[in-house]
Amino acid sequence: MVEIKKGLEDVYVKETEITYIDGQLGRLYYRGYSIFDLAEFSSFEETSYLLLYGTLPTKNELEDYSNKLRKYRTIPDNLKTFLKSLPTNLNPMDVLRTSMSYLGMLERGNDPDAQIRVIASIPTIIAYYHRITDGLEPVEPSEELGHAENFLYMLKGKRPTKEEANALDKALILHMDHEMNASTFAAIVVASTLSDLYSALVAGIAALKGPLHGGANYEALKMFMEVGDPNKAEEYVIERLRSGKRIMGFGHRVYRTYDPRARILKNIAREITKNTQYETLYEIAERIEQAAIKLLSGKGIFPNVDFYSGIVFYALGFRPEFFPTLFASARVVGWMAQVNEYLKENRIIRPKALYKGEVGKPYKPIDER
Numbered sequence: 519m520v521e522i523k524k525g526l527e528d529v530y531v532k533e534t535e536i537t538y539i540d541g542q543l544g545r546l547y548y549r550g551y552s553i554f555d556l557a558e559f560s561s562f563e564e565t566s567y568l569l570l571y572g573t574l575p576t577k578n579e580l581e582d583y584s585n586k587l588r589k590y591r592t593i594p595d596n597l598k599t600f601l602k603s604l605p606t607n608l609n610p611m612d613v614l615r616t617s618m619s620y621l622g623m624l625e626r627g628n629d630p631d632a633q634i635r636v637i638a639s640i641p642t643i644i645a646y647y648h649r650i651t652d653g654l655e656p657v658e659p660s661e662e663l664g665h666a667e668n669f670l671y672m673l674k675g676k677r678p679t680k681e682e683a684n685a686l687d688k689a690l691i692l693h694m695d696h697e698m699n700a701s702t703f704a705a706i707v708v709a710s711t712l713s714d715l716y717s718a719l720v721a722g723i724a725a726l727k728g729p730l731h732g733g734a735n736y737e738a739l740k741m742f743m744e745v746g747d748p749n750k751a752e753e754y755v756i757e758r759l760r761s762g763k764r765i766m767g768f769g770h771r772v773y774r775t776y777d778p779r780a781r782i783l784k785n786i787a788r789e790i791t792k793n794t795q796y797e798t799l800y801e802i803a804e805r806i807e808q809a810a811i812k813l814l815s816g817k818g819i820f821p822n823v824d825f826y827s828g829i830v831f832y833a834l835g836f837r838p839e840f841f842p843t844l845f846a847s848a849r850v851v852g853w854m855a856q857v858n859e860y861l862k863e864n865r866i867i868r869p870k871a872l873y874k875g876e877v878g879k880p881y882k883p884i885d886e887r
């Protein structure tokens with residue numbers, strides 16, 4: 519008897535010391551540290567170090583690592599020329615996927631800093647293309663600023679406020695890793711063949727692009743915009759569910775309760791939209807959440823990371839088509855940490871399919887079919 523686990527649900531593919539999700543209690547830990555503590559006290563630099571190298575850095579280690587991140591922000595000139603040559607209406611995830619492939623093509627040898635360079639250069643690629651599509655001149659990265667601060671600086675051409683930089687910093691921490699999700703698994707499948715780092719990351723980006731994974735933040739924001747008025751939220755949810763559609767940013771394969779990342783993002787979204795033009799969007803989201811929880815919580819369906827992240831990214835000045843690329847800019851850390859861990863005891867991933875067709879059919883020449 520063969521049991522097929524559709525979607526590989528509940529199938530374990532490796533042991534890990536990186537990320538632990540308690541889907542019943544709604545808890546998430548990176549290397550044993552609670553996501554609530556990391557979002558409150560840590561930084562993009564420190565948490566990415568923690569995920570990649572296994573421990574919280576000392577002062578010197580963090581300084582050394584952060585300096586490298588700053589130094590590697592500049593992307594190669596031929597990639598800049600390539601980005602400038604592109605049409606301005608492309609899907610930014612396609613641009614990011616192709617840029618990653620482009621960087622991989624240019625890489626030579628086995629540079630130990632390649633992973634840090636990837637983390638540092640993704641925001642530059644995203645901000646570059648964002649500004650090009652806005653009809654603006656790209657802004658070169660600054661070596662003076664922190665990771666999130668520099669990202670917003672390259673996007674807007676001016677230094678962000680402390681609150682804005684903090685909001686992005688926390689949002690990126692929350693997206694960094696999530697155990698064996700579809701994009702991480704895709705990256706591991708490629709890495710398990712002993713292909714190169716960039717090819718594995720291209721696979722991760724490709725998988726993250728889908729609306730059931732990293733594309734859901736954009737879809738959620740679209741819902742809020744479609745509703746337009748907080749008083750119409752409940753009716754919208756009822757109608758959407760009645761017509762068989764899903765509430766985007768709700769539901770999760772592992773969490774059967776409120777996603778802890780959504781809890782933190784909700785607070786960030788509330789703070790960052792307060793007294794701004796985005797406040798109504800936040801109110802709509804909150805009202806959709808209340809209505810959807812009433813109808814879906816019985817099935818263990820609650821807000822996930824994508825429900826409020828779109829509002830945060832939007833309020834920070836990113837256009838919705840770019841949201842999945844922001845997710846990728848953080849998740850790349852998790853992809854690499856998980857790939858590194860898998861490769862320590864590598865075995866090529868090669869599952870099986872249960873054949874249900876016929877065998878031994880007589881071959882007919884083409885003019886007899």
Ligand SMILES: CC(C)(COP(=O)(O)OP(=O)(O)OC[C@H]1O[C@@H](n2cnc3c(N)ncnc32)[C@H](O)[C@@H]1OP(=O)(O)O)[C@@H](O)C(=O)NCCC(=O)NCCS
Pocket residue numbers: 525729730731732734763764765766767768769770771772814817819822823824
């Ligand atoms: C994330 C997701 C793909 C997980 O899917 P999954 O574990 O395979 O769960 P299933 O698709 O089998 O759904 C199980 C049940 O919950 C329902 N469901 C799941 N997510 C739902 C949602 N967002 N809205 C309404 N119903 C939902 C399904 O309709 C199904 O109901 P049924 O058993 O009556 O047919 C799914 O919840 C989803 O599509 N969510 C919306 C997209 C999203 O936010 N993705 C980001 C994930 S971080």
